[in-house]
Amino acid sequence: MNAMHARNSVLLLFVVLFGLACLSQSALASRPKRPGAPTSATKARQLLVPDLSPPLRTQPLQAPAALPDRLRGIIRRVALPAGDRRVALTFDLCERSVHVTGYDAALVDALRRGNARATFFAGGKWMRSHPEATLSLMADGRFELGNHAWTHANMAVIAEPRRTEQVLWTNAQAELLREELDRRRAGAGQPAFGPRPLWLFRLPYGRGNAETTAFLNNLGLAVIQWDVVGEGGSGSASARALAIAEAIRPGSLVLLHANQVPRDTAAVLRALLPLLRQRGYATATVGELLAAGSPETVGDGYFSIPDDNRIYDRMFQDEGTGGRARPAGSAGSGRKPGR
Numbered sequence: 001m002n003a004m005h006a007r008n009s010v011l012l013l014f015v016v017l018f019g020l021a022c023l024s025q026s027a028l029a030s031r032p033k034r035p036g037a038p039t040s041a042t043k044a045r046q047l048l049v050p051d052l053s054p055p056l057r058t059q060p061l062q063a064p065a066a067l068p069d070r071l072r073g074i075i076r077r078v079a080l081p082a083g084d085r086r087v088a089l090t091f092d093l094c095e096r097s098v099h100v101t102g103y104d105a106a107l108v109d110a111l112r113r114g115n116a117r118a119t120f121f122a123g124g125k126w127m128r129s130h131p132e133a134t135l136s137l138m139a140d141g142r143f144e145l146g147n148h149a150w151t152h153a154n155m156a157v158i159a160e161p162r163r164t165e166q167v168l169w170t171n172a173q174a175e176l177l178r179e180e181l182d183r184r185r186a187g188a189g190q191p192a193f194g195p196r197p198l199w200l201f202r203l204p205y206g207r208g209n210a211e212t213t214a215f216l217n218n219l220g221l222a223v224i225q226w227d228v229v230g231e232g233g234s235g236s237a238s239a240r241a242l243a244i245a246e247a248i249r250p251g252s253l254v255l256l257h258a259n260q261v262p263r264d265t266a267a268v269l270r271a272l273l274p275l276l277r278q279r280g281y282a283t284a285t286v287g288e289l290l291a292a293g294s295p296e297t298v299g300d301g302y303f304s305i306p307d308d309n310r311i312y313d314r315m316f317q318d319e320g321t322g323g324r325a326r327p328a329g330s331a332g333s334g335r336k337p338g339r
């Protein structure tokens with residue numbers, strides 16, 4: 001019992017630290033390079049007022065296909081046929097309304113050098129802030145993009161119609177960028193990729209419940225969590241990579257970030273990829289794992305043990321602002337005052 005208490009305390013500490021990291025990004029006031037430039041030197045910066053302006057298109061033209069019943073629920077990992085030792089590395093690209101985060105180009109370079117496949121869950125506003133990075137990810141056949149809400153709203157508590165906007169605005173932003181990608185390809189004499197509506201969703205803070213999940217599933221989105229938290233350990237990058245490799249099993253979904261939170265994930269990844277190969281693992285996208293196996297689902301989202309992320313309901317409630325208070329009609333907001 002004491003051991004369990006100690007473990008739970010460690011997990012709670014990690015969850016709190018993770019939340020504080022989300023908050024403290026706004027305090028990392030440094031001047032970024034050109035927004036969206038695929039450079040590892042991009043830094044977080046503070047915006048004085050929440051940016052709640054909508055994307056240029058708010059209703060996506062294309063919707064994902066109806067979600068098969070077997071993919072409903074909150075998916076923690078995928079049970080694969082015997083002998084299939086693939087795992088999915090997943091990277092969130094979070095951006096709340098009050099800041100612009102960044103893009104970890106060194107991490108993506110490490111994936112490419114290792115010829116690893118990966119899934120990126122991108123915030124809609126993040127894609128708008130980082131268009132070139134998004135286009136680069138979209139153009140790489142090893143990578144798959146999913147939806148991580150417009151401004152990282154806590155989907156367990158946000159009210160309608162803003163909840164729907166968090167999802168549809170993000171798919172619409174991705175659609176706009178796919179169209180731009182195909183315009184560029186046409187200009188270069190290359191065939192179009194065509195539309196590819198986002199159909200995977202990652203809950204910000206992992207917060208969700210049965211009702212939220214049904215809402216997302218009814219929109220055609222599969223809700224993807226993780227069974228391995230790839231961040232928050234201690235020690236060198238090599239030591240943390242070893243801890244991840246030991247926690248992984250076939251069909252695992254690994255939670256990581258590619259928006260420079262934390263900032264040394266590229267080093268962990270450079271150590272992790274050879275370790276996975278040594279242990280006979282291969283990387284796959286989440287979509288590839290789902291096509292090959294049976295998802296293992298839960299009713300409520302969590303980090304490592306059930307309910308360990310409910311603390312976020314007090315920290316992040318509204319549209320990724322860090323609280324319910326929002327100055328009505330503030331600059332940068334395209335919203336009607338008082339809504």
Ligand SMILES: [Zn+2]
Nearest residue numbers: 092094204205
């Ligand atoms: Zn996130």
